[in-house]
Amino acid sequence: MRLGREEVLRIAILARMGLSEAEVDRFKDQLSHILESFEILQQVDTTGVPPTTHPITLVNVLRSDEVIDSLPQNMVLMNAPRKDGDFFKVRAVLGET
Amino acid sequence: MSVILDPSRLTIHKAHELLKTGQLSSVELTRACLERIQQVEPKVSALVTITDRLALSQAEQADRLIASGDSSPLTGIPVIIKDNMCTRGVRTTCSSRMIEDFVPPYDATVVEKLNGARAVIVGKANMDEFAMGSSTENSALFPTHNPWDLERVPGGSSGGSAVGVAAGEAIYALGSDTGGSIRQPAGFCSVTGMKPTYGRVSRYGLVAFASSLDQIGPLTRDVTDCALVLNTIAGYDPRDSTSVPCPVPDYTRCLSSGLGGVRIGVPKEYFVEGMQSEVAAAIRAAVSKLEELGARADWGVSLPHTSYALASYYVIAPSEASANLARYDGVKYGFSYSDTDNMWEALEKTRQYGFGPEVKRRIMLGTYALSAGYYDAWYLKAQKVRTLIRREFDQAFEKFDVLVTPTSPTVPFRIGDKAEDPLQMYLSDVCTLPINIAGLPAISIPAGFAGGLPIGMQIIGKPFSEETILKIAYAFEQATDWHKQKPNI
Numbered sequence: 001m002r003l004g005r006e007e008v009l010r011i012a013i014l015a016r017m018g019l020s021e022a023e024v025d026r027f028k029d030q031l032s033h034i035l036e037s038f039e040i041l042q043q044v045d046t047t048g049v050p051p052t053t054h055p056i057t058l059v060n061v062l063r064s065d066e067v068i069d070s071l072p073q074n075m076v077l078m079n080a081p082r083k084d085g086d087f088f089k090v091r092a093v094l095g096e097t
Numbered sequence: 098m099s100v101i102l103d104p105s106r107l108t109i110h111k112a113h114e115l116l117k118t119g120q121l122s123s124v125e126l127t128r129a130c131l132e133r134i135q136q137v138e139p140k141v142s143a144l145v146t147i148t149d150r151l152a153l154s155q156a157e158q159a160d161r162l163i164a165s166g167d168s169s170p171l172t173g174i175p176v177i178i179k180d181n182m183c184t185r186g187v188r189t190t191c192s193s194r195m196i197e198d199f200v201p202p203y204d205a206t207v208v209e210k211l212n213g214a215r216a217v218i219v220g221k222a223n224m225d226e227f228a229m230g231s232s233t234e235n236s237a238l239f240p241t242h243n244p245w246d247l248e249r250v251p252g253g254s255s256g257g258s259a260v261g262v263a264a265g266e267a268i269y270a271l272g273s274d275t276g277g278s279i280r281q282p283a284g285f286c287s288v289t290g291m292k293p294t295y296g297r298v299s300r301y302g303l304v305a306f307a308s309s310l311d312q313i314g315p316l317t318r319d320v321t322d323c324a325l326v327l328n329t330i331a332g333y334d335p336r337d338s339t340s341v342p343c344p345v346p347d348y349t350r351c352l353s354s355g356l357g358g359v360r361i362g363v364p365k366e367y368f369v370e371g372m373q374s375e376v377a378a379a380i381r382a383a384v385s386k387l388e389e390l391g392a393r394a395d396w397g398v399s400l401p402h403t404s405y406a407l408a409s410y411y412v413i414a415p416s417e418a419s420a421n422l423a424r425y426d427g428v429k430y431g432f433s434y435s436d437t438d439n440m441w442e443a444l445e446k447t448r449q450y451g452f453g454p455e456v457k458r459r460i461m462l463g464t465y466a467l468s469a470g471y472y473d474a475w476y477l478k479a480q481k482v483r484t485l486i487r488r489e490f491d492q493a494f495e496k497f498d499v500l501v502t503p504t505s506p507t508v509p510f511r512i513g514d515k516a517e518d519p520l521q522m523y524l525s526d527v528c529t530l531p532i533n534i535a536g537l538p539a540i541s542i543p544a545g546f547a548g549g550l551p552i553g554m555q556i557i558g559k560p561f562s563e564e565t566i567l568k569i570a571y572a573f574e575q576a577t578d579w580h581k582q583k584p585n586i
Contacts (some may be wrong), residue, residue, distance in 0.1 A: 008461070015419060015464040016426075016441070017457060018449030027461055034462065034520055038408035041478050044485065051480030052487060054309045054339070055295040055536020056560075061338035075202035081433035088428055091440040 001035040003028055104129045104175070105265020105583060109322040112268055113170050116163050123163065123173030126268075127156040127217050130175040134219065134266045137586055141242045143251075143260035144220040145180045145190055152219045159215045170325045171214040177261040177270040180221040181228055182313070183302040184208050187218075191304050192236035193226045195451035196431040205302025206337065207271060207313050207330045214329050219267050222257030226453045227422065228278055228306045230254050231525045234516050235455045242512070243285060244584035245550055249509040252282030252525075258316050259286040264586055269326055270316040275306050276410055277504075277529025279314045280541035284504030284553020287543040287582065289323050289570070290316045294560045295536035296341035298327075299334030307417035308339075310410075310533040319580055320542065320571040324348035327563065343561060351564035352571040357391040359569060362497035365396075366403035367528050372506040379545030379552040380503045383573065387501070390572050398493060398500070402486045406531040409486065411523055412466050412479035413534070418456075419463030425451060458519060487535040494559040499569055502528050504541040504553030528555060538563050542570045543579035 008028045012019050019027065073086055082089040104126065107115075115121035131149050138144060152175065159173030178184060181191045183201035185208075190197050204212065211218070225235035233241040233256025243251040244264040251260045255272030259282035262270050272279040274292035283290025291314045298313045305311065315326035328349065333342040363384055368377050384394050427433030427447035434446035452460070466475035493500060505525055515522040532539045537557055544554035554573075558566040574580055 003465075007465075011461050011465045011468065014468055015460050016423075016444050016448060017452075017460060017464075018442075018445035019457075020449070023454075023457070027458065030458060030519055031462060031465070034411070034523075035465075037520060038412060038475075041405060041408045041412070041482055042474070044402070044405055044478075044482050046478065046481035046485070049481045049484050051477055052483040053480060055487070055534075056339065056341060058339065063335060071202055078202060079199055079430035081427060081431070081435070090428055091438055091443055093440055 001032065001039060003032045003035070102126070102129045104133050104268065107268055108318050109170060109174055109268055109325050112174050116173050117168060123156040123159040123217060124153065126173065127152050127175050127219065130219050130267050137264045137266065140247055140586060141244055141260050141264050142239050143223055143241050143257040143264065143266060144177070145192060145223050145238060145257070146188060146221040148187055148218050148220055151187065152217050155215070155217045159217060162215050169214045171211065171216045171329055173215060173217060175217045175219045175267040176211060177220050177222050177258055177267040178208065178218055179224055179255050179258045179270070179272045181224060181273060181304040182208055182271060184218065184221065187221065189221065189304070190238070191227045192224045192238050193451070193453065193456070194237045194432055195425050199430050203302065206299035206334045208302065210330050220261070222255065222261055222270060224257055225254035226456050227304070228254040228273055228275055229418070229455050229459055231277065231281060231522055232515065233257065234512060235453060237453045240512060243509050244586045245287065246509065248511055249550070250285070250512055252285035252509065254278040255316065256282045259283050259288055259290065262286070262288045262316050262318060263584060269318070269322055271313060272316050273303055273311055273313050274533065275310045276414060276533050277526040279316060280504050280529050280539060280553065280555060281526060283316055283541040285509040285551060287551035287579065288316055288318060289320055289540065289542050289580065290314065291323050291327065291540040292532065292538060293327065293331065293563055294538040296339055297538070297561065297563070298330050299332070299337040299340045301334055301336040305421040307414040308421060309417060310414055320567055320574050321349060321352060323540065324352060324567050346564060348564060348567055351568045353568060354572045354575050355391055356387060356569060356572050359392040360497045361387060361392050361394040362398035362493055362500045363394055363396045364398045364400045364403065364500055364502060366400050367502035369506055369527060372503065373508060373547065375547035376503050376507060376552050379547065380501070380554055383544040383554045384501055386576060387569065387573060390576055392569070395497070398497070400489050400493060402482065402489050403531055405482050406486055406534055407523060407527055409479040409482040410530040410534055412475050413483065415459040415463030416466045416476050417463065419460045419467065422456070422460055455519070483534050486531055490535045490537060498558070498565050500557040502555045502557065504528060504555040508547050508550035508552060532557055536560060538566055540566050540570050542574060545579060
């Protein structure tokens with residue numbers, strides 16, 4: 001599985017990961033090398049084998065609908081890089097591409 | 098102080114005796130650890146944060162509790178916490194520039210439990226960034242050095258935790274293990290390290306890496322201490338819906354020295370090509386020792402899907418990581434690129450400058466494996482192989498109580514040796530990561546040395562068989578003195 005530069009850039013957009021030119025080149029080679037070695041997975045016959053998403057059998061976990069304490073707003077906001085009053089401050093979303 | 102205090106040789110159970118009988122105070126013990134930290138930290142760099150003031154105030158509280166006669170086994174005893182577990186008011190960095198200044202507003206459940214036992218937190222341990230790595234070289238802050246040879250890695254990702262215990266900076270530590278991150282550094286530093294069954298210990302407040310694989314566990318100086326720490330941290334937590342509501346036994350009660358009737362399997366696939374011959378020899382000798390103690394060993398067990406575990410793991414773990422680490426957007430906490438008004442640019446540059454190379458590599462790998470057109474061939478395929486690996490273990494445990502393998506294929510390697518080749522680095526987890534894939538419990542205990550460098554033995558059990566594992570590890574420990582050897586530092 002050889003990845004080209006365009007493939008790396010496509011993945012970077014999906015991951016919202018800014019990459020330098022040097023990183024694009026390095027990841028192109030490293031990810032290709034890693035994926036090539038992982039192609040052995042395709043040798044395994046998994047016909048009729050269900051996927052495992054979790055090592056324990058998970059069922060829906062419910063709790064009774066009771067009000068419990070949550071963190072006060074000022075503590076939730078205490079690590080925010082930008083805030084305005086009781087809000088996280090974000091850059092304009094609408095009108096951007 | 099009426100005893101000669103060397104904090105690097107004290108166990109939890111010995112310290113507890115000294116505290117309870119008034120031969121030692123928690124403040125004295127804590128001061129001794131803090132002095133030891135000052136002495137060895139310039140050489141090993143195991144700690145991201147030293148919490149000396151917090152520790153001394155916790156020690157004073159512990160001494161009051163002990164004086165009132167109401168102490169528990171961990172009361173007043175210094176511990177180091179891996180820096181991916183939230184500590185209220187104490188920064189929790191994951192050894193990443195991304196959250197270098199993050200101060201959690203709450204405690205992880207395990208930290209809450211230690212605080213409830215009046216433990217003394219002396220520091221937060223260095224690690225591979227976001228727990229991604231096998232050498233602690235991926236810390237964005239600084240590398241940690243192995244106390245057995247300062248030019249070698251301590252293993253990872255819980256390298257700081259293992260070194261803290263091995264070098265005497267605290268009496269025990271907590272680590273986390275996603276593919277071997279407790280056991281491999283425990284093996285490399287000659288301490289005891291256990292990854293409990295998935296679901297045994299709450300992950301609430303553990304910064305997520307790969308949520309179906311992550312598990313918190315103890316790093317200690319002996320097996321008794323491991324059982325004591327597990328007693329405190331195990332159990333159901335409504336805040337972690339993957340924690341399992343089954344009762345927590347007293348793990349110290351299973352510690353007895355006879356191994357009559359115990360059935361051990363030695364899977365041949367774990368003695369891989371490229372394994373150092375001294376490591377294989379040490380583990381064979383260790384299994385012979387277990388036979389001497391009464392166990393029956395089958396040396397011909399085969400787990401043929403083992404050779405696919407590495408590829409399966411390194412598709413699943415990065416996929417989960419790419420989803421979990423999407424939260425680092427520079428809005429809620431952490432590093433935030435500020436030199437733009439464009440939302441997308443801010444997001445991309447925050448992640449470009451905030452994450453280190455291995456974290457980016459794994460996010461990219463996982464994003465690819467989950468992306469449209471590749472999901473079935475990579476992520477889904479890896480999950481199906483995961484099923485086959487788990488089934489193979491389940492079948493083996495119909496015949497055996499435990500499986501015994503080396504913890505790592507080699508002794509600790511030199512700093513820098515594998516840093517440029519990610520795939521080589523991934524191979525150092527080859528013996529440990531199948532256990533996370535299957536969600537099983539496993540321990541690494543000291544089992545020998547080659548050229549003065551530690552060798553770890555891994556004992557793997559079926560889900561929730563921690564008692565069986567601890568019993569076998571304890572019997573081995575009582576019959577050997579590998580765990581008593583300490584690095585000269």
